[in-house]
Every structure is written in C-alpha cells, then in structure tokens.
Amino acid sequence: MRVTKGAQIVAGTALLALAVAACGGGGSSSGTGSSSSAAGNAGAVRVEIAEPQHDLIPGNTTETSGAEVLNALFVGLVDYDADKKPYNRVAESIESTDSTTWTIKLKDGYKWHNGEPVTAQNFVDSWNFTANGANAQEGNYFFGSIKGYDDLNPGEGKTPTATTLSGLKVVDDKTFTVELKNPFSGFPTMLGYTAFYPLPKAAFESEGKLKADFGGNPIGNGPFKISKPWKRGTDQTISLVRDDNFKEGKAKVDAVDFKIYTDLSTAFNDLRAGNLDIMDQLPPEGIATAKNEFGDRYIEQPSSGIGYIGFPTKNGADYAKNADVRKAISMAIDRKTITETVFSGTRVPADDFISPVVSGYRQGACGEACTYDPAKAKALFDQAGGAKMGTIEIGYNADGGHKEWIEAVANNLRTNLGVEVTPKPVEKFAAILEDLGNKKWSGAFRMAWIMDYPSPENYLRPQFGSGGSSNYSGFASKEFDDLVTQGDAAKTLDEGIKFYQQADDLVLKEMPYIPVYFYQTNGAYSQHVKNVKIDPFERIDLFNVEKA
Amino acid sequence: MGRYVIRRLLQAIPVLLGTTFLIFAIVYALPGDPLQALAGEKRVDPVFAAALREQFHLNDPLIVRYGYYVRDILSGNFGTTFRGLPVSTIFEGKFQVTFQLAITALIFEAIIGIGLGLWAALRRGKWEDKGILAVTLLMVSIPTLVSGFVLQLVLGVQLKRNTGIDFFPVAGIQDGLRSYLLPGFVLAMLSIAYLTRLTRTSLMETLRADYVRTAIAKGMPRRRVLGRHALRNSLIPLVTYLGADLGTLMGGAVITETIFNLPGIGQQLFQSVYLRENSVVVGIVTVLVLIYIVANLVVDLLYAVLDPRIRYE
Numbered sequence: 001m002r003v004t005k006g007a008q009i010v011a012g013t014a015l016l017a018l019a020v021a022a023c024g025g026g027g028s029s030s031g032t033g034s035s036s037s038a039a040g041n042a043g044a045v046r047v048e049i050a051e052p053q054h055d056l057i058p059g060n061t062t063e064t065s066g067a068e069v070l071n072a073l074f075v076g077l078v079d080y081d082a083d084k085k086p087y088n089r090v091a092e093s094i095e096s097t098d099s100t101t102w103t104i105k106l107k108d109g110y111k112w113h114n115g116e117p118v119t120a121q122n123f124v125d126s127w128n129f130t131a132n133g134a135n136a137q138e139g140n141y142f143f144g145s146i147k148g149y150d151d152l153n154p155g156e157g158k159t160p161t162a163t164t165l166s167g168l169k170v171v172d173d174k175t176f177t178v179e180l181k182n183p184f185s186g187f188p189t190m191l192g193y194t195a196f197y198p199l200p201k202a203a204f205e206s207e208g209k210l211k212a213d214f215g216g217n218p219i220g221n222g223p224f225k226i227s228k229p230w231k232r233g234t235d236q237t238i239s240l241v242r243d244d245n246f247k248e249g250k251a252k253v254d255a256v257d258f259k260i261y262t263d264l265s266t267a268f269n270d271l272r273a274g275n276l277d278i279m280d281q282l283p284p285e286g287i288a289t290a291k292n293e294f295g296d297r298y299i300e301q302p303s304s305g306i307g308y309i310g311f312p313t314k315n316g317a318d319y320a321k322n323a324d325v326r327k328a329i330s331m332a333i334d335r336k337t338i339t340e341t342v343f344s345g346t347r348v349p350a351d352d353f354i355s356p357v358v359s360g361y362r363q364g365a366c367g368e369a370c371t372y373d374p375a376k377a378k379a380l381f382d383q384a385g386g387a388k389m390g391t392i393e394i395g396y397n398a399d400g401g402h403k404e405w406i407e408a409v410a411n412n413l414r415t416n417l418g419v420e421v422t423p424k425p426v427e428k429f430a431a432i433l434e435d436l437g438n439k440k441w442s443g444a445f446r447m448a449w450i451m452d453y454p455s456p457e458n459y460l461r462p463q464f465g466s467g468g469s470s471n472y473s474g475f476a477s478k479e480f481d482d483l484v485t486q487g488d489a490a491k492t493l494d495e496g497i498k499f500y501q502q503a504d505d506l507v508l509k510e511m512p513y514i515p516v517y518f519y520q521t522n523g524a525y526s527q528h529v530k531n532v533k534i535d536p537f538e539r540i541d542l543f544n545v546e547k548a
Numbered sequence: 549m550g551r552y553v554i555r556r557l558l559q560a561i562p563v564l565l566g567t568t569f570l571i572f573a574i575v576y577a578l579p580g581d582p583l584q585a586l587a588g589e590k591r592v593d594p595v596f597a598a599a600l601r602e603q604f605h606l607n608d609p610l611i612v613r614y615g616y617y618v619r620d621i622l623s624g625n626f627g628t629t630f631r632g633l634p635v636s637t638i639f640e641g642k643f644q645v646t647f648q649l650a651i652t653a654l655i656f657e658a659i660i661g662i663g664l665g666l667w668a669a670l671r672r673g674k675w676e677d678k679g680i681l682a683v684t685l686l687m688v689s690i691p692t693l694v695s696g697f698v699l700q701l702v703l704g705v706q707l708k709r710n711t712g713i714d715f716f717p718v719a720g721i722q723d724g725l726r727s728y729l730l731p732g733f734v735l736a737m738l739s740i741a742y743l744t745r746l747t748r749t750s751l752m753e754t755l756r757a758d759y760v761r762t763a764i765a766k767g768m769p770r771r772r773v774l775g776r777h778a779l780r781n782s783l784i785p786l787v788t789y790l791g792a793d794l795g796t797l798m799g800g801a802v803i804t805e806t807i808f809n810l811p812g813i814g815q816q817l818f819q820s821v822y823l824r825e826n827s828v829v830v831g832i833v834t835v836l837v838l839i840y841i842v843a844n845l846v847v848d849l850l851y852a853v854l855d856p857r858i859r860y861e
Contacts, residue, residue, distance in 0.1 A: 051819075053631070136596050157595075233638040236720065236811045261719070264817060265697065266809045270718045271707040430584050 002316050005374045009396065014303045035478055044239070044255035045529055045545055048279045051260045055215020055232055058129030059137040064538050068195045068280070069238055069258050071539040073220035074197040075248075077104065077123070080189055084357055084454045085493075085534050086188050089248075090118060090198075090221070092174075094191070099183035099489055110245040112200040113225040120176035126199035128164045129208060139195030141469070142452060145187075147179045163208055183380040183489040185496050186455035197221075202457075223251040238261045252546040269525060278545070280523040280534050284344045287522055294524040297532075299333035299486055302356040304452075304536050305519030306459070308392065309333075309345065310447040311408065313512045314474030315439040323510050324396040326385035327369050329392075329444075330514040331377035332416040333409055335370070342405045346522055350515035352457055352502050357536040360497045361455035366508050367514060381417045393443025398431035402446055409516070436472045447513060455493065455516040455538055456500035462485055464507050473512035477507070482505045552860035554846070560841045564834070565618070571833045572614050575826040577622075582606075582824035600630060604827075614628040615652055621834065627827040635831045638816060643835065645721060646812035649805070652725075652732030653739070658790060661740045665747020667778075672752060680748075684741035690764040696734045696807040703730060719809035731808040735801055739793050746789055757781075783854055791847030795840035 012147040025166065052066030058074060078086040085460065086402040088094065092105040110118040129135055131143035133153035143149050147167030152160050167179035180187065190196065203214045209228040217229035224240035238258040242251045259276060270276040272293065280299075282290055290298050306344055309329070311320035320327045335349035352365040369378075382389070394410060396402040403425065411422040424443065426432050435441035449470075451458045461484050462468045466476040467498075480503050486497035525532045533541040576582075583597045583606075600606070605613045607847035620627055626635035668680040704718035721727045754760060755778055762771045801814035809815075813832050851858045 135594070204743075231637070231640075233633050234640045234642075236809075260811075261809050262815055263806050263809065266700070266719045266807055269697075269700055269705050269722075270809075273708050273718045275718055427579055428584055480793075494625070 001294070013316050042256040043253070043541070043547075045253050046257045046259055046275070046277045047540065047542075048261055048264075048271070048276055048281075049238075049258045052232065052263070054138065056226075056238075057137070057215045058194050058199070058219045059126065059135075060215075061136045061194050062355060063151075064281075067537065068539055069240075070194050070197065070218075070297045071262075071537075072224040072240055072256055072542045073218055073221070073222045073226065075220075075222045077106075078192040078199050079192050080360070080454060080535055080537075084211070084359060087456075088193055089192075094188045097185070099185045099187070100180050101408075102178045102180070102187055103171075104178065106248070108174070111212070111222055111223055111245055111247065112202070112221050113219045113243055114202055115245075116199065116200060116202070117173075118221050120170045120174050120197035121173075123201060123257075124164075124168045124170055124176055125201075125204065126197065127168060129199065129204075129210065130195055131165050132163060132208065132527045133160060134163075135208075135210075137195075139193075140336070142190065142193065142195040144469075145180050145182070145184060147399060148182050149181070150171060154429070154521045163272065163507075166206060168419075176370060184457075185201075185466075185488055185490045186457050186493050186535060188451070189493065190453040191456045217369070222246070223248070224256055227255065248543070249431075250529075251543050253542075256542055271524060273348055274526055274528070276526065277529050278523070278525045278532055278540060280344075280521060280538055280540055282522045282524060284346055287344050288336045288347060290522070290524045291470065296523045297525050297527070299521065299523040299525070299532065300535060301521050301534065302348070303519045303521040303538055304355050304454070304517055305448060305450045306350055306353070306355055307517045307519070308447040308449070308513035308515055310445050310473050310513045310518060312436060312443075312472070312474055313510075314438070314476075315442070316444075317393075318389040319386060320442065320444060322384055322386070322389070323387065324380055324515065325386040326511040327385065328368050328377045328381035328386060328417065329369065329413060330366075330511060331373050331380065333514070334372045335516060336372065338405055338408045338412075343517070344410050346520055348515035348520060353507050353513075353515055355451065355518060358451065358456055358459070360443045360500055362501065362504075362505075365501075369508065369511065377416055378418070381419070386417065386419065389521065392421055393422050393424050395424045395426055395432050395441065395443055395445040397432065397446070398425035398427060399434065405516075406446060433472065445472075450519075451536070454502070457484060460500060460503055464512065475512035476505070477506060477510075512530075549849075549860045553849075556772055556845050556848070560838075563841060564837055566783060568618075568621075568830060568834050569614055572715065572826075572830050575611060575821075575824075575829050576610060576613075578824070582826055583630060584824075593635055604630070611826050615831065618685070626831040629825045629827055631825070639676040639813070639835075640833070642811060642813045645810055646798050646805070646814060647733060648725075648800055649732055649801055649810060649812060650794055652728040653795060654790060654795050655738035656733050656736040657739045657743055657793065660736075661743030662747050662786065664740075664744040666697065666751060668748040669703055669751040669755070670774075674797045678750075679751055680744060684744045687737045687741040690737070692734060692738070692803045695737055696804055697729070698728055698805060699734055721810055727808075727810070728782055731804050734807075735804045743786065743789060747782070747786055752846060754778045754839070780854060784851060787850050788853065789844045791850070792840075794843045795836065798839060799836050814856050 011145065030437045036062045049068055052061065052069065053058045053063055054066060056066060056069060056073065058070055061070055065331035075089050077089065077091040079089045081087050082216040086307045090106055090110050092107045093445040094102060096102040102137050106118065106120060112118060127143060130139050131146065131149055131152055133140060140153065143165065148162060152165065154160055168176065168356045170176045187420060189276050202217050202219055202333050203210055205211045216231055217224060223243060223246045225242040225243045230238045234257065239492040242254050244250055260539045264281065267276060267279060268283050268286045271279055311326055313321055339345065339347040339349055351363060354362055390414060394406050396406045406423045413419055413421045432441060432445050449459065449463060462470045464471060464475045464480060466481055483499045483503035487503065490496035490499065521534055521538055523534055528548055529545055530548045533542055533544065535541060580804045583600055605616050617627070626639070628634050664680050668677045700718055703716040707716065708714045713725065716730045717727050747828045760773060760778050763777055801812060802818050805812045806818055807816035817829065817832050852860065
C-alpha cells in the first residue's frame with residue numbers, strides 16, 4: 001500500500017501547523033495540578049481520529065482513522081504480538097501443507113453483537129463482497145492473491161465472470177479453506193488486517209449486497225459495540241460501549257469515544273487540557289512539548305512506513321540508470337540531520353528496505369551506501385561520470401508536506417556532489433505515477449511505502465518484483481524474483497526470511513530506490529488512562545487500555 | 549415597501565446565478581482531476597472513474613453541467629459528493645454551528661466595538677482614546693491564526709492546568725454556548741478593531757454637526773443629546789458594517805473553526821476544497837451568497853427605522 005493514510009488531512013493541517021509553529025512550542029508548563037475533566041460521556045476513553053473517509057465497513061477502509069474504530073468493533077482471525085508476529089484470535093488454527101491451500105478453523109464462542117455466533121460463512125461472505133470489483137471497495141486489492149480474483153476483477157472494459165472467489169470454500173460452520181494462486185507462507189500475516197474482518201448475516205440485504213445503513217450502525221464481533229449510529233459528515237463523535245458478551249472477557253473500560261478533529265494541533269491542545277485521552281499521531285511542532293510534558297506517557301515507536309527517493313532505472317535519465325551514481329547520491333544524503341530537523345524527530349534514518357516493524361529487518365543492512373560520507377560520495381559520483389550527466393530532477397507532490405525534505409536532499413546533493421539539482425513539484429502524486437507508468441518520467445521522484453501485512457515479502461515483491469503491482473523503478477531481476485518465490489514457498493515464515501533477506505541484498509546493491517527514512521509513530525496519552533499500546537498498523541489496543 | 553422588497557429579491561436572482569456560475573467555473577477550472585482526489589495517492593480505478601464521470605456529467609461542457617446543477621438546486625437538491633454522500637447531509641447542523649459562531653462574534657463586535665468607539669470619541673485626544681487606538685491597532689495586526697492558537701493555549705490549556713478553572717473549552721461544541729465564546733471572540737477581533745474606529749469617527753463627526761450644537765445650546769441634557777441625536781445618526785454606517793459583516797463572519801470562519809474544531813461550514817469548506825468535493829464547495833457558496841443578499845436587504849430596511857426620512861419605493 002502506497003502511503004495514503006492521513007496524507008490528505010496531514011497535508012491540510014501542515015499548512016496551519018507550520019504557520020503557528022512559532023507560537024506552539026514555547027508554552028510548556030509544569031504539567032502538575034490538572035484536575036479531571038467533566039466533558040463528554042462520563043467514563044469514556046476519548047481517542048483522537050480524523051474523519052474516516054468512508055462508512056465503517058471493513059473492506060472499504062484502508063486509512064488509519066476508520067481502521068482505528070473498526071479495530072475496536074471487530075476482531076480478526078489473527079492479531080499481532082509485540083514481535084509483530086501473528087497469533088490466533090478468532091482462528092483456532094490456520095494450516096497448510098503446501099502454503100497454497102489453507103485450512104482455517106474458528107474457535108467456538110465468538111459472537112456478533114446481535115448474539116449470533118461467528119461462522120466460517122461470515123468470513124467467506126465478507127471476503128467475497130470486498131473482492132468483488134463491482135462493489136468498489138478500497139480493500140479490494142488485498143484479495144488479489146486468492147484464486148478466482150481475476151474472474152471478479154477482469155480489468156477495464158471486460159465483464160466479470162463470477163461474483164464469488166472460487167478459492168474460498170466453506171467446509172462446515174467453523175471451517176473454511178482458502179486456495180491461493182501461488183504458494184505463500186506468509187499468508188497468515190495478512191489476516192489481521194481490517195479488510196479481512198468477517199461480516200455478519202445481518203449486514204447483508206440480499207446475497208452479496210450490503211445494507212445501506214450498515215456502515216453507520218455496524219454490527220461487529222469485537223470487544224466494543226456501537227452505542228449510537230454514526231452519521232458520517234455530521235456527527236463529530238463515534239461512541240462505542242463495551243460488549244459484555246465478548247469471548248475473551250470484558251474490556252477494562254466501559255466506553256470509548258472517538259473524537260473527530262480536522263487539526264492535530266487542536267487535538268493536541270485538547271489532550272494537554274485533559275479533554276482527550278489518547279492520540280496516536282502528534283503534530284510535528286508538538287513532539288518536543290510532548291516529550292517533556294508527558295514523560296512516560298509519550299509513545300515513540302517505529303511504524304511501517306518507509307520514505308524513498310526513486311529512479312526510473314530503465315527509462316530514465318543517465319543518472320537514474322547508473323547504479324553507482326544512485327549509490328553516490330544515497331551516500332550524499334544527510335539522513336540524520338534531515339530526520340531530526342526537517343521532521344522534528346518524527347522519522348528515523350533508514351538503513352534497509354525491510355521496515356524495523358517486521359521480522360527480517362537487519363539494522364544497517366544497507367551499510368556504507370546509506371551512511372553519510374560526502375567525500376566518498378563525491379569520489380564515487382565523479383568516478384561514475386555523474387558530473388557529466390546533467391541536472392538531477394527530483395519530483396514530489398506539492399500537497400503532502402514533502403517540499404521541505406526534498407529541498408533538503410537537493411541541498412545535500414548540491415553541496416556534496418557539486419551537481420545541479422531541480423526539485424520538481426507536481427500537484428498530485430498520482431501524476432508522477434501516471435508518467436512513470438507511461439515511461440514519460442525521467443528524473444528521480446519521491447516514493448513511500450506502508451505495509452499491507454507484516455511480512456518482508458510485502459516490502460519487496462510489490463515494489464521490486466518484475467511486474468510488481470507498484471514497481472515504478474523498472475527494476476527487474478530473475479534472481480530476485482526467484483528468491484522471493486523461494487521465501488514464499490518456505491514452510492514457515494521464519495524459514496522464508498533468509499530468502500527474503502538475500503533478495504533484499506540484491507535490491508540494496510542496485511538501489512533502484514534510495515531508502516531515506518523510516519516513519520515513526522508518535523503518540524501520547526493522558527493521566528486518565530494507562531496500558532496504552534499501539535500496533536504496527538498504528539491501531540490502539542483498546543481492549544487492554546485501563547483507567548488510571 | 550413591499551414592492552421594494554420584492555424588487556430587491558428579484559434583483560437577487562441574477563446575482564445568485566452570476567456568483568454560483570463563477571464559483572462553479574472556478575472549482576472545475578482548478579488543475580487536476582477531482583476524481584483523482586478520491587484515490588489519494590493511488591491511481592484511481594479507471595472503470596470506477598468512468599462511471600462517476602457519467603453520473604456527475606463530467607464529460608459535458610461546463611455550461612451544460614451548470615445547467616444540471618441549477619435544475620437540481622431549483623428542486624432543492626444540492627446533489628451528492630463524489631464519495632456518495634448527499635450534500636444536504638453534510639450541511640446538516642453545520643450552518644447552525646457557523647451561524648451561532650457568527651452571531652456570538654457579532655455580539656462581541658457590537659458591544660465591544662461600539663462601546664470602545666463611543667468611549668474613545670467622548671474622551672477624544674485623552675489617554676483613553678490613545679490607548680484604545682493602540683489596542684485596536686494591535687488587534688488588526690494579529691492574524692486569526694495566531695490569536696486563535698494563543699488564546700486557546702492560554703485560556704483553554706494553561707488556565708485550566710494552572711488554576712483548575714475549566715471555563716473555556718479548547719475545542720468542539722460539546723459545552724453548548726460556552727464553546728462559542730473563545731472562537732467567537734477570536735473571529736470578532738478584527739471586526740472589533742474596525743468597528744471601534746468607525747464608531748469613533750462617525751460619532752465625532754456627528755458631534756460636530758450643527759443640530760448637535762443647537763441641541764446643546766438649547767440646554768438639552770447631555771445624555772439626551774448624545775443618545776437621541778448624535779448616536780442614532782451615527783449608527784447608520786455602523787449598521788451597514790455589521791450587516792455586511794455577518795456574511796463575512798460566516799464565510800470567514802474557516803481558520804477559526806479549524807483551530808477550535810467547530811463542525812461548521814468553514815471547516816467543511818476547507819476540507820471540501822482540499823478533497824476537491826466541488827458540489828459541496830458550490831453548495832456552501834450558494835448559501836453564503838443568499839445570506840449576504842438577505843443580510844444586505846435587512847440592513848437597507850433598517851435604515852428607515854434609524855432615519856425616518858428614508859423612504860423606500
């Protein structure tokens with residue numbers, strides 16, 4: 001998944017945030033003597049979100065705000081532990097002998113909020129609905145690896161030949177099988193994502209057709225249920241109450257209110273005033289204040305995003321085609337200063353193509369090529385003939401707050417390599433992608449990636465595999481493809497990792513993209529709550545949050 | 549007077565058509581494809597986009613599309629967003645919030661602005677006058693963005709944390725009328741400054757008029773001279789300003805509503821422009837134009853109340 005989450009809102013608030021940064025930082029006070037607040041529903045834990053872009057339908061939710069709410073309403077087959085490894089929740093077992101056909105058994109006792117038991121059919125119905133191109137669900141692409149997907153999504157101008165995935169079969173009430181197009185040992189890692197939640201019978205008006213009001217008044221199977229139907233576009237709070245019949249026990253808090261904010265700075269002020277309890281994203285200018293004021297209630301942890309500078313290695317300019325020049329450019333970028341100053345510490349320097357949030361990440365895997373060394377960079381650049389390859393262009397979308405760091409990179413290159421650099425703003429990121437797709441973009445470009453599921457494979461194949469769904473650099477290597485396939489076919493995820501890492505090394509050597517920074521999750525919570533944990537999908541584990 | 553009102557309302561029709569067409573042309577002239585905004589940074593699905601293009605008549609020329617829009621508006625239908633939400637649903641409750649905010653601001657403006665203006669005019673040249681001028685200068689110079697965040701931090705966050713006084717909510721409208729005090733004041737600040745100066749000048753001018761001198765010479769009590777003769781006559785430019793300002797306040801609440809997280813049309817306008825939800829933008833502007841027209845009409849009618857010499861025909 002390319003970075004889309006929150007980008008729209010963040011960009012909007014960045015406008016405001018930058019302008020007030022001057023007055024935001026100075027006002028930190030002792031932070032003692034705050035009394036509890038009386039606002040909102042009594043006793044509810046109040047969580048900041050942006051307005052979800054769609055109604056509360058799992059398959060249609062790929063941004064973080066909606067996913068946050070759904071995570072409290074629903075529980076999936078698996079969830080992720082502190083090591084980002086999947087463990088079973090609704091699933092009793094997820095097994096396969098060949099990594100292609102998976103048998104999924106469900107535990108007894110999970111119930112929908114309306115009292116019905118959660119069955120295998122509920123999962124199959126939900127997945128079929130989302131995988132059906134005609135339903136235009138945002139999470140549609142998650143099902144691309146399941147057999148029969150192409151019949152439902154035949155592409156432009158063709159008519160679908162099926163309405164359900166042929167790879168899904170219900171065996172009995174508690175068992176179903178999934179047949180994949182190709183073996184993939186990491187399949188269980190995918191299943192904790194929002195798009196894979198089940199849907200109850202009551203969600204459907206008729207077979208394959210969702211009730212119009214379900215998204216505002218969803219019936220889930222999670223620890224919380226909706227207490228009052230939510231009207232998107234009008235209601236500024238989404239109120240949930242605890243479901244006392246939840247199989248895993250009662251959540252520790254009675255109720256959760258998701259409060260919708262359009263501006264992070266405002267929400268942060270509300271948090272500081274005690275009118276809000278949890279934020280899993282902080283305004284950049286508030287980070288320093290948060291560290292001071294919130295102490296151990298300030299959260300800083302790696303998130304799954306990676307920011308790159310990419311190159312069209314096949315159809316681009318001379319400098320884009322030359323691996324040594326790309327490496328020299330990488331060595332000339334002062335990642336540390338950029339992450340600390342431009343991003344106020346909300347990013348950290350990247351040193352691998354696999355994010356630190358998934359197993360398989362190796363610290364310093366990129367080695368020398370990602371280490372700031374102006375002298376070596378210049379030597380390599382000159383040796384490769386970079387000086388004669390003309391002005392370097394770096395394209396970026398002007399609407400996402402990328403100008404500052406691209407300018408900083410450009411300055412690095414000018415100073416350290418003595419080369420002309422032109423940052424090239426484009427209105428929308430999609431315009432760059434469009435041009436890259438049509439082989440019309442010749443310069444460098446910014447790129448970013450957020451994982452769809454916590455497997456190293458997700459950082460490699462879609463971006464660097466031949467014909468990968470998001471391969472914009474044109475990188476293609478048979479050896480790479482084979483290694484990833486070997487990783488997929490391995491018996492377990494752990495066995496696959498060494499193949500993925502070898503594939504990773506190949507990309508690191510060629511550097512079609514330069515990894516620049518890893519995204520971070522910066523959050524904070526009030527004195528009213530404790531035990532706040534944020535998972536690699538940036539979702540808060542509300543089931544275990546307690547009142548302090 | 550009835551005929552006058554009808555004539556004015558009829559005049560409003562071409563104004564409304566003209567302004568909506570302008571804004572309609574402008575939002576669609578913005579570079580980039582509005583449907584692309586639906587997919588964020590991904591490429592929008594071509595099949596999906598084609599269906600939407602058909603549904604929203606995006607393949608027709610601008611003037612035809614505008615025709616469809618006017619037809620829908622006449623039947624009271626503001627259309628739907630590209631994301632499938634009826635625009636009327638989005639409007640629900642939002643105009644109320646903004647209206648309440650604008651009225652709060654207007655009250656602040658009228659009381660503080662006219663009050664300070666009168667005081668300055670009566671103490672002309674004294675230190676009070678100079679002080680008021682300095683304060684208004686300061687108010688004009690500080691952008692809403694700054695005053696909003698500073699007041700939010702000082703009165704919303706610091707005051708509560710340091711003294712325990714929880715009177716000014718930081719954000720949201722959950723505290724009823726109290727929620728509007730701070731944003732209302734922030735929104736009004738600029739206008740308070742203008743109104744103060746306008747009142748001061750207007751009153752000082754009236755005080756120099758012949759009839760005031762006559763009244764004073766006749767030995768009329770000072771209170772009556774001021775209240776009945778001078779003030780009432782100097783109110784006309786002020787009422788004009790206040791009336792026109794209602795529209796400005798409603799349309800200008802974008803930053804204030806964003807800072808204080810008030811779910812009004814200002815915040816909505818900001819988001820809709822960003823998300824390229826053209827139907828919402830045009831809808832909001834249409835209603836704002838209507839408000840302007842009505843406010844101006846009411847102001848014109850008020851003239852007659854303030855100055856009986858004015859007749860409408």
